[in-house]
Amino acid sequence: MDISNTTARNQSTDNSGSAVLGNGSSAEEMSTMFLELLVAQISNQNPLQPMDGTAYVSQLAEFSNVESLQSIKKNTGASLDHNSSMLVLEATNLVGETVAVPADVIALEKPGTVSGLVNLSTPADSVTVQLYNSNGELVEEQQLPYSGVGSLSFEFEQQDAGGYSINAFSTTQGVSQRLTPWLNGEVERVSVGSSSADILLQVDGLGNFALTDINQVA
Template sequence: MDINSLTQSTTEAAALESNVTGNGQSAQEMSTMFLELLVAQISNQNPLEPMDGTEYVSQLAEFANVESLQSINQNTSSSLSYMNSLMVLEATNMVGESVDVLANSIALENPGSVSGMVNLSSPADSVTVQLYNSNGDLVEEKNLPYTGAGSLRFEFDNQGAGDYAVRAYTTTDNIPKQLDTWLSGDVERVSVGASSDDIILQINGLGNFELTEINQLA
């Protein structure tokens, strides 16, 4: 399972889990209400004009449908629990992997490189990425080659330890447009809460991010 599939599955599972839980409670309430109504109906029927047997059969069939719905919801809930367990396992396996997250600043504890990517929604005349230090001074600038719309990766090698900011923009017909930057970092730790919604990844130099905020494996 790749990171895009994992984050999509996490979102879908959370929505489905909420829906199934609500349906399960509704089915339970319907079952209880049906039995109460059926008992009251039998207890209060007119002895001179008792209910037709076919009506009982029809109502019992409806009750069977309600019980079937409860069983389906219980089985689905079990499947969701299994899916959540798989997601947690996949997330913990990401420790040590390099991922991209939406960010424009990074802290290097040791000398190294600052890398990441930008996404172009449309072609441009040029793509420029700039690296600034903690004092706001321009450290390095790169003009990226590209073939049109799509993703472009960048890397600033041999940077000293410290805080850095990254800015990116395109230029089309001499008009600049700022781009969002996705920076790369290694997953150091995975924290898991009560459900798949509570999976938090601690990424070296970038901070804590939810699983759904991870763009892709770098």
């Protein structure tokens, strides 16, 4: 018996086994390949220098780790696909609903109401919201009732068709701070891209917004 050739054959089997296991596409395929390689190693081992039994145990443990990682990857991918599908379904259900989005300009195609809210993170002495027309003229101003931090709603009724802008600010001890207005609008259309991050909501009179831009559904 040519021991050197047998030993070389054994080493070649070990190296090819590592390469094949590293490129396995599924846990089932990898399991089959591992068993085939294990049988090949036992059949072609050097009878004068047989492999230690701990080596087989070590290989089995390594294979189990790879198999576990493959399973985790598969389950994670399935979970992400499910979440993306749920987000798309949630977005399409918003068509016809009124949502609040971060915007300070709005275009009314017909006479109507300009409404929305402002969020306060710190106490203030007063909160003011101003409505301007497309010419920059002050149309109406409101002092919002204040009871602490949180959300305060505003509404400017009976406005003519046209473009408007909102200026909101709080005042504390004579110092003013600009506030981000959130305007209400109806979702007219939902655009879905290749992923959930590409979902866009077309809001009447306000423009396009991501699903994560929504503050609340009115």
